[in-house]
Amino acid sequence: MSEEFEPKIVGFLCNWCSxxxxxxxxxxxxxxxxxxxxxRLMCSGGxxxxxxxxxxxxxxxxxxxxxxxxxxxxxxxxxxxxRRRIAVLxxxxxxxxxxxxxxxxxxxxxxxxxxxxxxxRDMVADLKEKGPNPLALSWAI
Amino acid sequence: xxxxxxxxGNPVGAIQQLLRSIxxxxxxxxxxxxxxxxxxxxxxxxxxxxxxxxxxxxPLAPVFSVNSARILAKMCAVLxxxxxxxDTEAPDQTEAPDEPDESAEAEAGENQTxxxxxxxxxxxxxxxxxxxxxxxxxxxxxxxxLVKLQQIDLAPFLIIGVDCWGAYSVPDxxxxxxxxxxxxxxxxxxxxxxxxxxxxxxxxxxxxxxxFPVPTCADVAIQLIGEDINRQIGLQAGTxxxxxxxxxxxxxxxxxxxxxADAVAKLTEAKKALADxxxxxxxxxxxxxxxxxxxxxxxxxxCYCKQCVFDGQVFQYPLDKYLDWSGxxxxxxxxTDKLLFHLTRLSHVVTSCVACGQCEAACxxxxxxxxVYQRISAAAQQALDYEAGRSLDEELPLSTFREDELAxxxx
Numbered sequence: 001m002s003e004e005f006e007p008k009i010v011g012f013l014c015n016w017c018s019x020x021x022x023x024x025x026x027x028x029x030x031x032x033x034x035x036x037x038x039x040r041l042m043c044s045g046g047x048x049x050x051x052x053x054x055x056x057x058x059x060x061x062x063x064x065x066x067x068x069x070x071x072x073x074x075x076x077x078x079x080x081x082x083r084r085r086i087a088v089l090x091x092x093x094x095x096x097x098x099x100x101x102x103x104x105x106x107x108x109x110x111x112x113x114x115x116x117x118x119x120x121r122d123m124v125a126d127l128k129e130k131g132p133n134p135l136a137l138s139w140a141i
Numbered sequence: 142x143x144x145x146x147x148x149x150g151n152p153v154g155a156i157q158q159l160l161r162s163i164x165x166x167x168x169x170x171x172x173x174x175x176x177x178x179x180x181x182x183x184x185x186x187x188x189x190x191x192x193x194x195x196x197x198x199x200p201l202a203p204v205f206s207v208n209s210a211r212i213l214a215k216m217c218a219v220l221x222x223x224x225x226x227x228d229t230e231a232p233d234q235t236e237a238p239d240e241p242d243e244s245a246e247a248e249a250g251e252n253q254t255x256x257x258x259x260x261x262x263x264x265x266x267x268x269x270x271x272x273x274x275x276x277x278x279x280x281x282x283x284x285x286x287l288v289k290l291q292q293i294d295l296a297p298f299l300i301i302g303v304d305c306w307g308a309y310s311v312p313d314x315x316x317x318x319x320x321x322x323x324x325x326x327x328x329x330x331x332x333x334x335x336x337x338x339x340x341x342x343x344x345x346x347x348x349x350x351x352x353f354p355v356p357t358c359a360d361v362a363i364q365l366i367g368e369d370i371n372r373q374i375g376l377q378a379g380t381x382x383x384x385x386x387x388x389x390x391x392x393x394x395x396x397x398x399x400x401x402a403d404a405v406a407k408l409t410e411a412k413k414a415l416a417d418x419x420x421x422x423x424x425x426x427x428x429x430x431x432x433x434x435x436x437x438x439x440x441x442x443x444c445y446c447k448q449c450v451f452d453g454q455v456f457q458y459p460l461d462k463y464l465d466w467s468g469x470x471x472x473x474x475x476x477t478d479k480l481l482f483h484l485t486r487l488s489h490v491v492t493s494c495v496a497c498g499q500c501e502a503a504c505x506x507x508x509x510x511x512x513v514y515q516r517i518s519a520a521a522q523q524a525l526d527y528e529a530g531r532s533l534d535e536e537l538p539l540s541t542f543r544e545d546e547l548a549x550x551x552x
Contacts, residue, residue, distance in 0.1 A: 080543075092484060
């Protein structure tokens, strides 16, 4: 059963670093599992937590938020603000027992195609161990 | 610390006399204070300009119907013509109250500008006496957050904060009044129990576990906890405005009572013991009991957006979308977006939530939201090294950052 389960991951990637990192992984023909659906943002700091909740309630098994390394944000400090917002989001999910460890925040630069591929491999392995997101079974949307 | 004497063991009367006296002397232009309605079944906030009309004022009544921070925000929503004229010199200020959209959060760095202009206004020559506003501790904390969210300008107000042991819900209070209190009034009964250190068990959910019985940042704090309130009540000025008021009143000076700090610590410890509540059934509770009426948002002092994100087009779906969701899940609970609404509202308000529990009081199906918000806001504020209502100088946590922090949030 656990071998058949293929987790669905929604990835919110910033245009300037993580999305370019994903691009590099692709053009470099690096292999990583095809479980990720990418949504490109201009900045990780522009992600409304609403969309992370929407993805989790809608039944996706994990959410990846990718941004520039601290200090490298194209907009100077959007990633620092994202980090605070995601810290709050994870606190809320943790306190309510809704699986804050299904949400990953990771800094991936435009030159880190290898790190991007590795992130997806790690995340898929982790989610396969966790199994399907229980929220997918709820009636909620 | 200044003190006022309590006659006939009637602290409410002493506070009435104090409010009447500062209004009569013209130290304030009006008093905003809760007054008992003729049937005595609840109190409502009133704005009083005639000192003779303060006879039913009762800031100590253990009932909490509205978080008055919302009232102050509403009073600040329309700028007076004079304020508009002043603003031509300080353009930063004009936009703030008119555009309380999400960008206000991002632009909260401009607070300082507003605070400085407010100071200048206070120093101006044609200064009218402020409106004295009598608030319980959590209301003062909500006011502090709304000032930082640019929804309240403190300049026209003088905040008189009152120590608070907690309160009953409006229906519970009314029932107690109807049942006939032992000592003449529900307030007297309650104060007797509070002084004895045996708080009633049927307080509002949020009050039972409140960790902030003492007002912070008030211009003047009325101190009751740890005092022998049948003999005297303490008054402590927290700002220059408050010091000026107390100086003009020429009150007796006494050193702070030894017992106060201990009494406050004992009270919060006792309440903390009741706070730990398992929230793991939240999802089920929302799915079963929430009807998406959004009353919790309507009464929340911190939920200040003029138009809620959930009112937008994004949350109006074509019929196909419902069928699509139902197809994917097999069964779709209706109305939609109940859990999403609560999680999003939590994300929006927990950093400034003062755990006043009005959300819980407003819920028609009795979802224990007050306790949910108390616990999550405490955890979130602790993670960001912030405490809602603690200080007017601390920046809102989501509009600032430190470079070296929160590695725990990264993966």
